[in-house]
Amino acid sequence: MKIGELSRRTGVPTRLLRYYEEQNLLHPDRTENGYRFYGEPAVRDVQQIRGLLDSGLTTEMIRAILPYLSGPDEIHVPAECLTPETAALLSGHIDRIQARIDCLARNRDRLSAYLAAVRPSVRPAVPSEGA
Amino acid sequence: MKIGELSRRTGVPTRLLRYYEEQNLLHPDRTENGYRFYGEPAVRDVQQIRGLLDSGLTTEMIRAILPYLSGPDEIHVPAECLTPETAALLSGHIDRIQARIDCLARNRDRLSAYLAAVRPSVRPAVPSEGA
């Protein structure tokens, strides 16, 4: 598909799709006339990128981990390409993501606890249902 | 304590401590000569702010939730001050934080799965936060 369709299907402005390409997050083919041409998986990739950006990761970090974030099943990068160094980097990235998760979860819990304490009637956070 | 000590104790440059004040995240007193004067809880507050910023929240959102993120026990804002509107806003913030957590956890799992598949010897992730 061309950039316009990808934009419509993902809700991401074409400007950003071009930006993500410039940042080496997307690698569309080009048609004869120079138009960007995206395959079907690009839709998922774009959503992936958006989610990660919204979660506070930089394009640099996303670029680092994106190759390993294929679909739920397929693995894009073969084991041969994974040097111990890369594995270590990846491991570090996972740790950083985990640190973010921990921080967010901690604060979510605090907020939920506060809300629950002050308004017992209000939905008491995500984990359990009590009402 | 003065800004320099707070900076040393938190590892956050004074520039940022002033910026956070400008953003209404910190509210130090002033001594006679105009120096900022921080109380002991400022240390925790600053660490809180840093963690949340690193996790991708904006100062605006942090400003919104910070009053409700007091220590593990104490509750700073009394129930009387919590209008239903505020509660709803807070609830929305919790949801947004949750969305970030979900996105990060999903991708952490993907990365871990990849790493585990390719290098079974490597630490097989930390499947802790799921909610």
Next chain:
DNA sequence: CCTTGCCTTCACACTGATGTGAGGGTTCGA
């Protein structure tokens, strides 16, 4: 053919978070 709507690149500009430095006052110890 001409308009309309895609697409291209280029480029300036803004916001949020942060770095850095200038210019100047205060405190304190040698």
Next chain:
DNA sequence: TCGAACCCTCACATCAGTGTGAAGGCAAGG
């Protein structure tokens, strides 16, 4: 009293992520 080490404000600079518009090529339909 001097210098070092603080503190202040102001302001410009940077980086990432975006918005926006100009200037132009390509394609399909009246």
